[in-house]
Each structure stands twice: as C-alpha cells, then as structure tokens.
Amino acid sequence: MTHRVGILGATGAVGQRFIQLLDGHPQFEIACLTASDASAGKPYREAAKWRLDSAIPKPVRDITVRATDPAEIPDDVDLLFSSLPSGVAAEIEPDLCAAGYVVSSNSSNDRMADDVPLTIPEINPDHLDLIEVQRDERGWDGALVKNPNCSTITMVPTLAALDEFGLERAQVSTLQAVSGAGYSGVTSMEIIDNAIPHIGGEEEKMETESRKLLGDFDGAELSLHSAEVAASCNRIPTIDGHLENVFAELADDPEPADVRAAMESYPSADLPSSPDQLIHVFGDDRPERPQPRMDRMRGDGMQVVAGGVQTTPAGVKYNCLAHNTIRGAAGASLLNGELLANEGWI
Template identity: 85%
Template sequence: MTHRVGILGATGAVGQRFVQLLEDHPQFELVCVTASDASAGKPYREAAKWRVDTPIPDDVADLTVRETSPEAIPDDVDLLFSSLPSGAAAAVEPELCEAGYVVSSNSSNDRMAPDVPLTIPEINPDHLGLIEVQRDERGWDGALLKNPNCSTITMVPTLAAIDEFGLERVHVSTLQAVSGAGYSGVTSMEILDNAIPHIGGEEEKMESESRKLLGSFDGTELSLHDAEVAASCNRIPTLDGHLENVFAELAADPDPDEVREAMASFPGADLPSSPDPLVHVFGPEDPDRPQPRMDRMKGDGMQVVAGGVESTPEGVKYNCLAHNTIRGAAGASVLNGELLAAEGWL
C-alpha cells in the first residue's frame, strides 16, 4: 500500500535529505512540501537552495511550497515528516495532530514528553504504544512520534546490543560533523583548523534520550533505563558523520570478542530502510576504523559502524559512527514512518 506523505520544513538541510530519501520509496509518495511564509507559493526548485549530492526529483521540483499550517495541507495526506526548527515545531506539530495528522518528527521539541514515543525501530518499537496514551491525554486523533538526536542515534544501537551484559554507566565523547549544525550553523572561520568543545544542548539530549530509548514500556507508562549517561560533545571539521568514543561500565565482564559479536548479531527491523545488519563491526585487524569519510555511507548511510573494541577495568570501550543527516535525522524519521505503517497507525 502506498501512503501519501508531506514534509514540513522541506527547504532546509534535513528537509532536502527527506526529499532525497523519499524518491522512489516503495511505500511513500511525496505530495506536499511546506516551508516558511517567505517560500510559500513558489515552486520547490526555486524555494530550495539545493545542496544534496543528487538532483532534485522532477516531480518534487514542480511542487508548490505550502504554508506550514493545518489549513494548507491536503486532507488525504497520511503522514507528515517534520524537519522544522524546534520552536516552530513546538507551535505547529500539536495543531497538526489536533487536526488528525500523524507526524514523524526529527525536531527536538517534546522528545522527552512522557506520552510521546521516542523511537529507533530496531531498538524500541513497542514504545509506539504510547500513542494511545498520548491520544487519551491530549484528546486528539492524530499522533506525534519523535526520533532522537543525531548523536544519540549513533550510540544507542551499540548500547542496546551490549545491554545483555548489564549496562550500568556510560561516558561518551563525540566528534560531530559540521552538517549537524545546518548549512549556516558553523562558519568556516570558526571550524577550520579548529575543534569546538561545546554544542549547546547536545550533552543533555544524549544523556536523557538514551535512557528513554533503552527504557521499558508497560502499556501505560514508560520507565527510563537505570544506566547513568555522561556526554561531552565536540564539533570538528568533517562534513558528515558523527564519530563517538564510548566507555561503558558493565555488570558482567565480557571479552572484546563477545562484545563485537553482540553488536554484529543485534537484529535489524523488517522495514525497507532498516539495514541488515544494524551495526557493522570492525575487528581488531582494523583498529583505526570507523572513520567518517570512509564509513559514513555504509548501509546507504543507515548503518551504525563500530570498532576499536577493547576491555577496560570497568567494562568496555569502543568507537561508533553514523551519518548524522541520514541515519541521524531524515532517515530516522522515514524509518519511523515505515514502522507506523507496518504497525497500522496510518
């Protein structure tokens, strides 16, 4: 079955990734794009300053950009993907849900709301049950689903794989690409020949979202995972691909081979955009991998990559990597949309 979909905030960096990923999608037909009032009424090819590495699809280029409001969106759209700035999203996403639309959102607002599913389909698909709680509490017929922050998505699949060893505490230091800040987010004078050891709000997102994603849902309420998470987030001059150094304290004492096997064998999801396997693991013969330029496009940019696995006195340390605007943003929302379709929410 093909579902008609739209993109909110379609002209920005992540919005353009949505357009790219939805081209020839087996389940979704893109029929609606929205943006700011300044872009509304223009053909998409004129409104979007296209920067993605493939051409604008012809059928999308000719779409007229709409205002981002419930009144401007066709009634027969089954699903909306949101890449709006968090302030704009906080205002309009509830209005869209009240109007009956289902929204799969990459925006950061409401990720930690107790009645909003924060989902990585391979990790916690059962958390979609929060939609029923959400509808009861908010009194709307639509639904709001979030994917986590790009840095969180990079790490959590590896943590989920090793949780079988008793995950107790996590320390992570990130090396994040400039595309995570948007096209105009970091100037060349700031980042060239430099590294910036602070990304506003990023550490808090990693620390809280990880525990929600790894938490348990009893059908009524979601409980956060008990593990403590501490993050240090840094911006470096790579274009795409967030690299992270993870130190995990475990109750058990697995050797590196057991950890690599747990990650490599962690199951994916039976969804079109989910890679198989979910985590590509480099062995001890490749101690200098993963690397952003070499490995960010594994699994068409949807795979998490891990390597450098070594034992520590408290557990294990390793590196992990994911493409931040594909797996970490637009691709994550598309995958959540596929989960919504598979579970009958559309």
Template identity: 70%
Template structure:
C-alpha cells in the same frame, strides 16, 4: 497503494534529505511540501537552495510549496515528516496532530514528553504503542512520534546490544561531530577549519536524557527510563558528515572486547525498507570506523563500530553513523515505516 505523505520544513538541510529518501520510496507518495510564509505558493526549485549530493527530483522541483499550517495541507495526506526548528515545531506540530495528521518528527521539542514515543525502531519499536496513551491524554485524532538527536542515534544501538547481552551500568561518551549537524549556516568556515570546538549547545543534555528513555521499558502505560548513568562531552570537528563517538560502557556482567563485538554484530535489524542488515557493522581493524570511509554503509542507515578494548568495568569502543541520514531524515522515514507496519496509518 502508496501512502500519501508530506514534509514540514522542506527547504532546510534535513527537509532536503527527507525529499531525497522519500521520492523513490516504495511505500510513500510525496505530495505536499511546506515552508515559511515567504516561500509559500512558489515552486520548490525557486525556494530551496538544493545542497544534497544527488540532483533534485524533477517532479519535486515543480511542486508548489504551501504554508506550514494544517489548513494548507491536503486532508488526504496520511503522514507528515517534520524537520521544523524546535521553536516552530513545539507550536505547529500539536496543531497538525489536533487536525488529525500523524507526524513523524526529527525536531527536538517534546522528545522527552511522557506521552510522546521516542523511537529507534530496531531498539524500542514497542514504545510506539505509547501513542494510545497520547491520544487518550491529548484527545488527538492524529499522533506525534519522535526520533532522537543525531548523536544519540549513533551510540544507542550499540548500547542496546551491550545491555541485552551484559546489562548496562554506566556510559561515558565523547563525540566528534560533523559540521552538517549544525545546519548549512550553523558553523562558519573561519570557526571550524584548522580547529575543533569543544561545545555544542544542549547536545550533552540531549544525549544523556534521550539515551535513557530509548533504552527504557514500556509497560503499556508509561516508559520507565533505563537507570544507567550517561555522561557526554560533545565536540564539533571539520568533517562534513558522520558523527564519530568514543564510548566507555560499564556493564553489569563481565564483558570482553570480543564479546562486545559479537553482541553488536549479532544485534538484529528489522524487516522494514530502511532498516539495514546488518544494523551494526563491526570492524576488526583498530582504526575504523572513519567518517569519510564508513558513513554511507547501509545507504547511510547502518551504525559502524570498532576499536574494542576491555576496561576495568566494561569495554571501550568507537562508533559512527551518518548524522543527516541515520541521525535525522532516515530516522524519521524509518519511524514512518514503523507507523505504517504497525497499523497507525
């Protein structure tokens, strides 16, 4: 029997992607949608300006939207996917967890909290067991798990492959990020057409901290962050979807371009519905990956990499992922599959 699930913040860009992924999902039955008080008690089709590249599911279009509050969501919903703004999430998500709901969240609040798992299932699935510490510490019947920032998700699987094979010492990354990462109203056309913006507020800090937590080790009581130095420079460019990143990684052991490519090519996927096989698609061509050509590999859930060359201390390469699928909604759904697979629901 499918697990009954809901979406918090269902009218936004990530909320719409969540609906697109959840409506046909074999393990989840989408039964609840929440939004702002102004949208509550109205059909979803009336309050959502649908902008996803597939039609709005007919059954979802007629669902009644509720307030984003625990007393407004049916208590038989087992899992909630959150795409709330972080300022709302930091207030609302704990209330849902206290009320007994399990929340898989894309919101940035609490990602680096000591007792909150920050997970990419193919990289650090064992960190999900931090939920035992969370429940003991907070006294919740529910639980809160986070996926990382969209730019972090793009590079971390490739770094995990390098770390497993050669050890990771330091990382420098320059991102070329799509406008959809800022939300529909985030960057105006006058700002971004014929332009590039060499600053995305808070993005560098997120990449630098989240990567170290994701690559860290869990000893049953706490996550010990990876000791690699991570430095990021984040840039907005006029592509619609797909974050392209240029990565320079120094490794503990000597690595060749071919060895780095093989490590990524051989990095394993998981036996979960949304985890693609291969997880990392490696290109031989020096001019790939490219956002328009490669963002939808693996249904938008694969990471692609190419352009490998050796450097004095390690390797340089390019990587790409679809920022609203693998980098946001799909990541939350994948964490939901992990929660189900590991018996947290």
C-alpha cells in the same frame, strides 16, 4: 499500499534529505511540501537552495511549496515528516496532531514528554504504543512520534547490544560533523583548523534520550533505563558523520570478541529503509576504523559502524559512527514512518 506524505520544513538541510530518501520509496509518495512564508507559493526548485550531491528528484521539482499551517495540508495526506526548527515545531506540531495528522518528527521539542514515543525501530518499536496514551491524554486523532538526536542515534544501538551484559553506566565523547548544525550553523572561520568543545544542549539530549530509548514501557507508563549516561560533545571540521568514543561500564565481564558478536548479531528491522545489518563491527585488525569519510555511507547511510573494541577495568571501550543527516535525522524519521505504516497507525 502507497501512502501520501508531506514534508514540513522541506527546503532545509534535513528536509532535502527527506526528499532524497523518499524518491522512489515503495510505500510513500510525496504529496505536500511546506516551508516558511517566504518560500510559500513557489515551485520547490525555486524555493530550495539545493545543496545535496544529487539532483532534485523530478517528481518534486514543480510541486508548489505551501505555508506550514494545518489549513494548508491536504486532507488526504496520511503522514507528515517534520524537520522544522524546534521552536516552530513546538507551536505547529500539536495543532497538526489535533487536526488528525500523524507526524514523524526529527525536531527536538517534546522528545522527553511522557506520552510521546521516542523511537528507533530496531531498538524500541513497542514504545509506539504510547500513542494510545497520548491520544487519551491530549484528545488527538492524530499522533506525534519523535526520533532522537543524531548523536544519540549513533550510540544507542551499540548500548542496546551491550545491555545483555548488564549496562550500568556509559560515558561518551563525540566528534560531530558540521552538517549537524545546518548549512549556516558553523562558519568557516570558526571550524577550519579548529575543534569546538561545546555544542549547546547536545550533551543533555544524549544523557536523557538514551535512557528513554532503552527504557521499558508497560502499556501505560514508560520507565527510564537505570544506566547513567555522561556526554561531552565536540564539533570538528568533517562534513558528515558523527564519530563517538564510548566507555561502557557493565555488570558482566565480556571479552572483546563477545562484545563484537553482540553488536554484529543485534537484529535490524524488517522495514524498507533498514540496513540488512544494523551494526557493522570492525575487528581488532582494523583499530583505526570507523572513520567518517570512509564509513558514513555504509548501508546507504543507515548503518551504525563500530570498532576499536577493548576491555577496561570497568567494562569496554569502543568507537562508533553514523551518518548524522541520514541515519541520524531524515532516515531516522523515515524509519519511524515506515514502522507507523507497518503497525497500522496510519
């Protein structure tokens, strides 16, 4: 079955990734594109300053961009992918859900709301059942589902694999690409020959979202994972690919080979955009990997890559990497959309 979908904020960096990833998708057909009032009424090819290294897909070039307003969305659209700025999304997304639309959103608003699923399909697909709680509490016919922050998505699959050893605490230092801030987010004078050891709000997102993603849902209420998470987030002059140094404290005392095996065997999801293997792990013969330029496009940009696994007095340390605008943003929302479709929510 083919579902008609819309993209909110279609002219931005993540919106462009949505269009790229949805081109030729087996389940979804783009039927609606929205953007700011300044872009509304223009064909997409004129409204968007296309910045990806592939051409604008032909099926969307002449689609007329609409204003981001519930009244502008066609009634026969089954699913909306949102890449709106969080302030705009906080105002518009609830109205869309109240109007009956299902929204798979990359925007940061409401990620930690008690009744909003924050979902990575390979990690916590059962959290989608929070939609029932959400609809009961808010009186919506539609639904709002979120994917986590791009740096959180990079780390959490590896922590989920380690949870079999009794995850107690995690500390992470990130080396995040400039594309995570948007095309105009960091100026060249700021980042060339430099590193910026602070990204506003990023540390808090990693510290809270990780525990929600790894938490338990009992059918009525979600409890956060007991592990403590501390993050230090840094911007560096790579274009794409967030690299992270993780230190995990565990109840058990696994060998590096056991850790690598747990990550490598952690199951992927049976969805069209899922990689065959969720986590690729480099052995101890390649301690210099993963690297952003070399490894961000593994699994078409949807795979998490880990390496440098070593033991510490308290547990293990390792590096992990993912493409921040594919796996960490548009691709994450797309996976959630595929899960919503497969589970019968749309």
